[in-house]
Amino acid sequence: MKKFITAIFTASVIALSAPSVYSADDVVMSNSGGVPSLRGLVEISDVNQSEALKKVPREQHLMDRNYVQQPPLIPHSIRGYQVNLNANKCLSCHSFKNAGAMGATKVSVTHFITREGTTLSDVSPRRYFCLQCHVTQADAKPLVDNTFTPVDSLR
Ligand code: HEC
Numbered sequence: 340m341k342k343f344i345t346a347i348f349t350a351s352v353i354a355l356s357a358p359s360v361y362s363a364d365d366v367v368m369s370n371s372g373g374v375p376s377l378r379g380l381v382e383i384s385d386v387n388q389s390e391a392l393k394k395v396p397r398e399q400h401l402m403d404r405n406y407v408q409q410p411p412l413i414p415h416s417i418r419g420y421q422v423n424l425n426a427n428k429c430l431s432c433h434s435f436k437n438a439g440a441m442g443a444t445k446v447s448v449t450h451f452i453t454r455e456g457t458t459l460s461d462v463s464p465r466r467y468f469c470l471q472c473h474v475t476q477a478d479a480k481p482l483v484d485n486t487f488t489p490v491d492s493l494r
């Protein structure tokens with residue numbers, strides 16, 4: 340045991356005294372703990388600013404879908420709506436059972452189909468995390484140019 344501790348101690352002394360390519364200033368400026376990534380020793384927020392959060396009105400008119408198979412956008416605010424192991428707030432309005440009373444659209448039956456093609460009597464696990472596909476509507480400028488138009492017969 341004693342030998343082992345001595346070995347660890349020696350190893351750390353060697354590691355700590357090893358010459359570094361980065362100066363102490365670089366290390367202090369970055370939160371990476373001195374571990375360089377492909378980006379170098381800079382904060383990700385310095386090279387890639389995140390977008391400001393969009394304003395999502397509490398309720399708005401549902402925007403048309405741009406193509407068949409597009410997950411419809413969410414025309415209402417979802418602030419505080421939890422989806423986790425124990426609860427799915429979305430289904431408290433959108434499940435077949437509750438949709439009528441809540442005046443909400445039922446999830447489509449495609450949401451009951453597993454990846455093996457079996458139709459379940461409830462939402463399939465692969466459709467449980469609604470926000471994987473559905474996003475709230477916002478007045479947002481497209482991030483990249485897009486010239487997509489649907490074929491005439493499917494407009
Ligand atoms: C309190 C009830 C309620 C909850 C909770 C709720 N919704 Fe809704 N949702 C509605 C109602 C009502 C509409 C219909 C509004 C309309 O057509 O203008 C709607 C519309 C939608 C639509 C558009 C459907 C269409 O007609 O094409 C989507 C998508 C949607 N909600 C997704 C979600 C998701 C995802 C969540 C959870 C993060 C969620 N909703 C939580 C009530 C709810």
Ligand code: HEC
Pocket residue numbers: 408409410411427429430433444445446447448449450462465466467468469470471472473
């Ligand atoms: C893997 C992607 C995906 C997930 C996850 C998903 N959806 Fe969808 N959803 C879609 C697509 C695609 C459509 C449109 C085509 C269709 O009906 O299958 C749709 C359609 C809908 C519609 C409109 C149905 C109609 O009749 O117009 C509602 C409402 C909806 N989803 C709610 C939900 C809720 C609530 C959840 C979470 C329990 C959820 N979705 C999870 C992709 C998804």
